[in-house]
Amino acid sequence: MTEQVKPTGELLLRTLAMPADTNANGDIFGGWIMSQMDMAGGLMAKAISRGRICTVAVNGMSFYRPVAVGDAVCVYGNVRRLGNASMEIGLEVWVRPIAKGTDEHYRVTEAIFTYVAIDAEGKPRPLPKS
Numbered sequence: 001m002t003e004q005v006k007p008t009g010e011l012l013l014r015t016l017a018m019p020a021d022t023n024a025n026g027d028i029f030g031g032w033i034m035s036q037m038d039m040a041g042g043l044m045a046k047a048i049s050r051g052r053i054c055t056v057a058v059n060g061m062s063f064y065r066p067v068a069v070g071d072a073v074c075v076y077g078n079v080r081r082l083g084n085a086s087m088e089i090g091l092e093v094w095v096r097p098i099a100k101g102t103d104e105h106y107r108v109t110e111a112i113f114t115y116v117a118i119d120a121e122g123k124p125r126p127l128p129k130s
C-alpha cells in the first residue's frame with residue numbers, strides 16, 4: 001500500500017462509526033463500510049446521470065486499516081470513466097479518529113464501483129451529454 005497524504009476526489013459522505021456496526025473483533029464491519037461507499041458513489045452517479053441508477057460491479061476492494069467505534073468516516077469519490085450508460089467511480093474511505101483527540105486522517109479502504117443509469121423499467125439509459 002502506498003501511503004497517501006490526502007484524499008482523491010470530492011467529499012460525498014461523512015458519518016460516525018457506531019457500536020452497532022462492529023464485527024466479532026470489535027472493529028467496524030467491512031460490509032458496513034462497503035455500504036457507505038455504495039451510498040456515496042450512488043449519490044455521485046445519480047447526480048451525473050440525473051436520475052435512477054443501480055450498482056453493477058465493485059472492483060479492487062482493499063481494506064488497509066481497521067475502523068474503530070467513534071471514528072469519523074469520510075467517503076471521497078472521483079469519476080474514473082463515463083461510458084454510454086455506465087459510470088466508474090473511484091471511492092476512498094478516510095478516517096478521523098476524533099475520539100482520540102488527534103489530527104490524524106488516514107485512508108482505510110478503496111475500490112472502484114460501477115453504476116449504470118437505468119430507466120423506470122430498469123433498462124440502461126444513456127448518460128446525459130453535458
Ligand SMILES: CC(=O)SCCNC(=O)CCNC(=O)[C@H](O)C(C)(C)COP(=O)(O)OP(=O)(O)OC[C@H]1O[C@@H](n2cnc3c(N)ncnc32)[C@H](O)[C@@H]1OP(=O)(O)O
Pocket residue numbers: 053054055056057082083084085086087114116118122123124
Ligand atoms: C443499490 C443497488 O443498486 S444494489 C445493487 C443492485 N444492482 C442491481 O440490481 C443491478 C442488476 N443488473 C441489472 O439490472 C442489469 O445488469 C443492468 C440493467 C445494470 C444492465 O443490463 P445489461 O443488459 O447488462 O445492459 P448492457 O449490456 O446494455 O450494459 C449496459 C452498461 O452496463 C455495463 N455493465 C453491465 N454489467 C456490468 C458489469 N458487471 N460490470 C461493469 N459494467 C457493466 C455495460 O458495460 C454497459 O456500459 P456502457 O453502456 O457504458 O457501454
